[in-house]
Amino acid sequence: MRLTVDGQSFDIDVDPDMPLLWALRDLVGKTGPKFGCGIAACGACTVHVDGQPVRSCSLPVGQVDGAVTTIEGIGTADRLHPVQQAWLEEQVAQCGYCQAGQIMSAVALLDEVADPSDADIDNAMGGNLCRCGTYPKIRSAIRKAAALKTAGL
């Protein structure tokens, strides 16, 4: 089947039941999305399909009907997405393993709500687990990212 990932087309020979996550990691070679639980309980695998956040560990690749965006597709080291920039400035990550998923959830939140309230953040980010406990910094980074986006940076 053909999969569009981060603006590139990939033809892959794959069992349609394979979760999108494993198609991305093992077949397409996109290791940005992480494996954490396999049951959509931790959010480490979060990617966007047509801009909507999905847990790629629990979405069969055969059911993907749009363009996939991973953490590797939203910005690069030289041109960071405002959310990545805010994460960098707030020094959010510790081990960093969950952060690709956290950032993808935050990007989707800010695309929908330009200036999210605490409750908006709780709702959008509640499915993303962080065992290092970076939540206070995630909250402040989302606020900073909202300001950066509003300022058009």
Next chain:
Amino acid sequence: MASVGKIARRTFLIGAAAVAGGVAVGYYYYRKPFANPLETDLGKGEATFNPYVKIAADNTTTIVAPRAEMGQGISTTLAIMVAEELDVGLDQIKVEHGRASYAYYNAAILEEGGPFAFFDESMTAQAVRSGLGVVGKLLALQVTGGSASTRDGFDKMRQAGAAARHLLIAAAAQKLGVAAADLETANGSILHKASGKSLTYGAVAAAAAAIAPPTEVKLKDRADWKLLGKPQKRIDMLAKVTGAPIFGIDVRMPDMLYGTVKMSPRFWAKPVKVDLAKAEKMPGVIKIVPLETNYGHGFGIIAQNTWAAFKAADTIDAQWADPEYPLSSAAILDVLKQALGTKGSAMRDNGDVDTAFADAPREKIVEADYAVPYLAHATMEPMNATARFKDGALDIWCGNQTPTLVRQLCANAVGIEQDKVTVHTTFMGGGFGRRTEMDFSLCAALMAKETGGRPIKVTWTREEDMRHDAYRPAAVGKFQARLGDDGMPVAVDMRIASPSVIASTLRRLFPSISPVGPDKSIVDGAYDQPYTIANYRVSGVAAPVSIPVGFWRSVGSSINGFFHEGFMDEIATAGKIDPVELRKKLMAAYPAAVKVVEKVAAMAKWGEPLPAGKAKGVAFTLSFGSWVGEIVQVADTPAGIRIEKVWIAADVGTALDPGIVEAQLISAAIYGLSAAMGQQITFADGMVEQSNFHDFDAMRIFQCPVFEVAILENFHKMGGVGEVGTPPAAPALANAIFALTGKRIRTLPLSTRVAFA
């Protein structure tokens, strides 16, 4: 106080020796008697000065930070130590893990009898060299090693930077024909102020590396620090916000196969009946091989992709032998309680406790029984390792806390010499002690023997990870106090029973060695607290339950912080004394502790009235050389108890990077609160009942309180920071819930008795 003094000296011996050793022998090792491992693979134009620094002609400066990064920021802090003395900015350096040199360097220190190698290599040597007292030594090294990276590196790394700078100045002086004393350094350049001439480090690096290193270097005074002591940008942050392939699970190689494992859900049990046929026929499955390691028995599934391996593992139909330990949590608890009825080893015994209780009037006695469950580490990145066994040589890529042990045990497992094994240590998606274990590496190494030389990445499912951990042990405690007429305790007797972490670790790593002597970790966090009580006894009993237990963030202090500080709160309540006042009085002989308690109380406005439906609880634990007080404020809400705010005051002696220290304190408190609120590993039919984050969850962002942190530097010795925030978190929360509800909850997790919002 005699026995506390004795214990304190023994506990600090390793730490003090490490610091002294760093000063005395540190610099010597940079050149002699071992070759600098960086010399073997220098790039064109690169020069190296010692195992920690190399500089290229274009002024690219590389610093080797020889510790594994699991989120605690150690690679940044170690690099800053070198950069500070070398006079380079953090934006001017590259930082490497230092793979091969890392292992070599530690072995080298050990051979010289150096006092503070990484604990792993020392563990091996100590185990072999020393018969008696092996348990105590192993434990001390683990505990100190596990929390003392900055203390260990503080002198060595700064000396490495200072020595390189000294040589660069000497080379520049020769080149410019001026006196070295007239040269200054800044931002990777050398300036001759009088003439205005300047040279980059890169311009003189080759010449400098040819000069004999100095026998002595002078380190900067703290007042002159530009980088140390101030929050710095972490060197790993950019990679972590861009999804870079930095973790073990991200390793990719040409021709790589994928795999997973299905190990016995009953620890140590062998399969008695198994049907592999269906799994072997599944699409994408290449081969299923039996696995036997010191960690247990099971099967390795080799496949074309991870998903195919997972599905096949799920399909394997196996029956496993009966376990050697009790089948259920209730039966395990019985064994722990039985152990509690035996005398145990008193690690602290002040005054005469038995006599003090003999004539105590009933109304002056406070008694309580406490219990905590087994806990999984549940790192975000499930266990995994990639291995390639080709032409008689084994390469292993994984996040691990113990590369030299990985090398040794994997060499044994595949039957080759250690020098044929190369361990590539990656960043870790969480460690918390889990990645001190060898199981994931051993499985990958054994499976790599079956792939005809192709590399294989072996990834565990979350379920496999949750059900095959070296768990934080369950523990029970029996506590008794006698109060004086003023309400203060005159006698306290604490007895704690728990399976031994050190005995369990030895069984997995060195099964031929029998544990000798008591396991101090059973009472860590209870026997070593800065309280003065006339009659004060803390005893530990190793309970015979052989479920694998290991080092979980703050180890014994994660258990005993809750026990000790919960019971202190009960004493305060019974004696009608404010819990903060009680601690200040009992800690009067330890000014650092008193200052921490006073600070955290002031931050939280302790004692000021709160609105109805809100309450606070306090706890204090000294662990890994740092003194930490925490106050938790809870609120009663319609949805349950909400943790609103947490104040932390911590005396770490010297805070090398206050930003990282604060992040670690908050991280460790959240780790402790997560466990206290809802985590437990339970057993039925000899198997772990929990399997994934739906039944072993942790705090979520919507439950996360607001934190306020104060870092103090009153004590004269540097403490650890990675674990020290965990022990006081659970008791501060439980004590706050008591203040809110009147319910004294003595068994974790708290969620069995109260609901959390």
